Amino acid sequence: MTTPRPTAELTADEARRIALRAQGFLGVPDRRSGVRGVLRHLGAIQLDTISVLARSHELVPYARLGAVGRKTVENAYWKDTHSFEYWSHAACILPIEEWPHFAFRRRAYRNRPHWNHELPDGAYDQVIAQLRAEGPLTATELGGAKKTNDWWDWSGSKVAVERALMYGEVVCVERRGWKRIYDLAERAIPNDLLHDELDDTECLRRLVRLAGQALGVGTRADIADYHRLKGEQVDAVIADSGLVPVTVEGWAKPAWADPAALETPPRGRHRTTLLSPFDSLIWERARTERIFGFTHRLEAYVPKQKRVHGYFAMPVLAGGRLVGRVDPAREGRTLVAKQVTLDGPKAVPSVAQALAEAATWVDCTDVRVDRVDAPDLREPLVKELAGILG
Secondary structure (H helix, E strand, C coil): CCCCCCCEEECHHHHHHHHHHHCCCECCCCCCCHHHHHHHHHCCEECCCCECCCEHHHHHHHHHHCCCCHHHHHHHHHHHHCEEEEECCCEEEEEHHHHHHHHHHHHHHHCCCCCCCCCCCCHHHHHHHHHHHHCCECCCCCCCCECCCCCCCECHHHHHHHHHHHHCCEEEEEEECCEEEEEEHHHHCCCCCCCCCCCHHHHHHHHHHHHHHHHCEEEHHHHHHHCCCCHHHHHHHHHHCCCEEEEECCCCCCEEECHHHHHCCCCCCECCEECCCCCCCCCCHHHHHHHHCCCCCCCCCCCHHHCCCCCCCEEEEECCEEEEEEEEEEECCEEEEEEEEECCHHHHHHHHHHHHHHHHHCCCCEEEECCECCHHHHHHHHHHHHHHHC
């Protein structure tokens, strides 16, 4: 693909600030729209099984809005058919109005020749019939999620309902205790959205535009990664997506930007907060390094003795920069900072502020700092926390 002439030249700092504003971390957020507004603004919020302070889909709106109640978060996602769960960047919560634009992926799954799990004869029809008669139901209620304790040793009914979810005949309407609650799409999706009429080109054009708006500015790889599209799928539609080509200082690859993001310079209040490793601001590691000069890897699946920063190290955002990271835990009503990395003494107040706010949000009354990578900064951090927490 031949990239058109850039419409603007951005400095690295301008690109960083555009990205922060696009992701809801710069400027005053629209609190009236709350969690649902965050979801619509981002277009996708990733789900993950790990829960330390809270699960990632709770941490994402918290990072932007502050201490919104966790029950409020869940209700915002699942009540009144506001969203659905599907495969986007990974397993994600998506705005309900985007159901038609994932028709291309549902069609791809229906045409997929090979699967990791064999579908037993009759299991698919049986699951659909049971949901029609009794739904919404969990996999356990449909006949059991697993045949053994092996994580991937799924039962026939679990294979069937997951296949039906990918095909779009079934939808996850809620997460309850981390279990998916399944129902028929014909009951769960509003009638005016329940169709696969959009062709692949229209679906892809929409998702590329949404990714560009959520990123503010990004390379082809950034935009493709947002909803896990292929590079050639992006190439096929980006010229008609409404995004405009730009160059960014220090970026080796061409970039595309949301034209609305270029109209006014990003200004306003910066958010200070802990970030989930699965937050869309930082979920693409190469982009995070390019924009923030910050190398981050999730070490939850790394053997303990090989971890550098900890099991669930959460980057700390302050002043539009990533200034450190915290590996948290909870012991009763104490938030434990098991390991803290600070980008110098100037980061101490920001990290303390982020820890104190997070503690209040998860109903902890105290913060304990176990280890700081720069030992001489441990006492200043503890002192700063004591001043905030009283």
